[in-house]
Amino acid sequence: MRAPLPAPRGAVSKRLLESLLGAEDVARDVVDDESGPERDPEDDALALFVLHELHYRGFEGVDERWEWSPRLAPLRHRLETDLENDLRARWLASGATVPEAGAAGGHDVPTLLAELVAAEDGPSLARHVQRHATREQAESLLRQRSLYHLKEADPTTWVIPRLESGPKAAMLEVQFDEYGNGDPARMHHRLFEDGLRASGIDAGYGRHVDEASTEVLEQNNALTMFGLHRRLRGAAIGHFAAFEATSSVPSRQLSQGLARLGFPPEMCAYYDEHVEADAVHEQVVLRDICAAVVAAEPEQLDEVLFGAWVCLDLETRTARATLAAWGAA
Amino acid sequence: MSIERSERSERPTIVLCPGGPMLVRGEAVVQTQDGATHRTTRPVSAICRCGATSRAPWCDGTHKLLPKERRPD
Numbered sequence: 001m002r003a004p005l006p007a008p009r010g011a012v013s014k015r016l017l018e019s020l021l022g023a024e025d026v027a028r029d030v031v032d033d034e035s036g037p038e039r040d041p042e043d044d045a046l047a048l049f050v051l052h053e054l055h056y057r058g059f060e061g062v063d064e065r066w067e068w069s070p071r072l073a074p075l076r077h078r079l080e081t082d083l084e085n086d087l088r089a090r091w092l093a094s095g096a097t098v099p100e101a102g103a104a105g106g107h108d109v110p111t112l113l114a115e116l117v118a119a120e121d122g123p124s125l126a127r128h129v130q131r132h133a134t135r136e137q138a139e140s141l142l143r144q145r146s147l148y149h150l151k152e153a154d155p156t157t158w159v160i161p162r163l164e165s166g167p168k169a170a171m172l173e174v175q176f177d178e179y180g181n182g183d184p185a186r187m188h189h190r191l192f193e194d195g196l197r198a199s200g201i202d203a204g205y206g207r208h209v210d211e212a213s214t215e216v217l218e219q220n221n222a223l224t225m226f227g228l229h230r231r232l233r234g235a236a237i238g239h240f241a242a243f244e245a246t247s248s249v250p251s252r253q254l255s256q257g258l259a260r261l262g263f264p265p266e267m268c269a270y271y272d273e274h275v276e277a278d279a280v281h282e283q284v285v286l287r288d289i290c291a292a293v294v295a296a297e298p299e300q301l302d303e304v305l306f307g308a309w310v311c312l313d314l315e316t317r318t319a320r321a322t323l324a325a326w327g328a329a
Numbered sequence: 330m331s332i333e334r335s336e337r338s339e340r341p342t343i344v345l346c347p348g349g350p351m352l353v354r355g356e357a358v359v360q361t362q363d364g365a366t367h368r369t370t371r372p373v374s375a376i377c378r379c380g381a382t383s384r385a386p387w388c389d390g391t392h393k394l395l396p397k398e399r400r401p402d
Contacts, residue, residue, distance in 0.1 A: 110347075118393075173354075173372040173373055174373075176372055177371050177372055177373075181370070181371065181372065247390075248388075248389055248390025249389075249390045249391070249393065249394065252383070252389060252390075275384060275389045275390070276375075276384055276387045276388070276389060277371065278390070279350065279375045279387070279388040279389055279390045280350075280352065280371060280373050280374060280375040280388070282390070283344075283346050283349060283350065283352055283375060284352070284373055287344075287346070
């Protein structure tokens, strides 16, 4: 069964969800809520998440023609513009320094990205799960992570046709590994599904959207937006680099924490796989994708660093919000 | 086309990452100090060079937690 439509979280998502239940060809325009200039970040985040999911697996009972419907385009454009503007404003305000482009000999892109990642000192959900989290907290985290992990690697796959041969070949090397090297049982999103099922958690696609925090929705939205817009390809690969570069060590901590809490081996195996796989992916993405793209298009350096920063920033915000909700901040 | 061909021909099968692991492209069997053999299972594999991995012979990212002088060249 396809994913159920989530519950609305405000006027914008309510209007969108109601429209999606009708046939696309007879619908009126899905206009934005114009009741006032006040934006509700949670409502907006859910609406954009739903719009993006039309490009992945869709929803039960929703006309598939909605995916490319011009009736949805104005709302999606407004939501993506707001999200991108927010992210860029925060990136500028963060004071993260971007080196002058065009210096002789170019930039050592892997080192710049590694330094950006190393400078991030936000709280870590993985460390909390490793040592302190309760079973209930860990289950809640797994349900919220399922929004991404059940479509793991898919948002990045959108970028492949936008790359030249060198970085494209390197991205295929990484993605083939993400997709189980041809074995569906080893596919990363399948490993997560198997882990959830063994843990007694509903492993169906899109089943836990109602539980996801605004921050988790925004993580998914930024990733999909970067993937779906050719213009944002630099940010997409930068995000990919930061994601892979911050995965191995936290995956080991999560595996240890889940084992401590008595989760089954299938759930730990998902994270064990990422300890090794992402140690490889990090190197390939930094050198053979990001460095290669910047060498060919030096103006993409800022975008690559922006995308990496967004990945780190959104994870920090998710960690802060989640730890605060657990009284563990 | 000629650019693509030369790019492919110069593509390394073994890469030493500064401060990090050794990447190996394609299938390989790695023998560790204890004589045990480990077959690669990925398009690219990362072999630990810092000696601190918990999943020998594969890299587990631990080199990043070491002080710079203890990381491989």
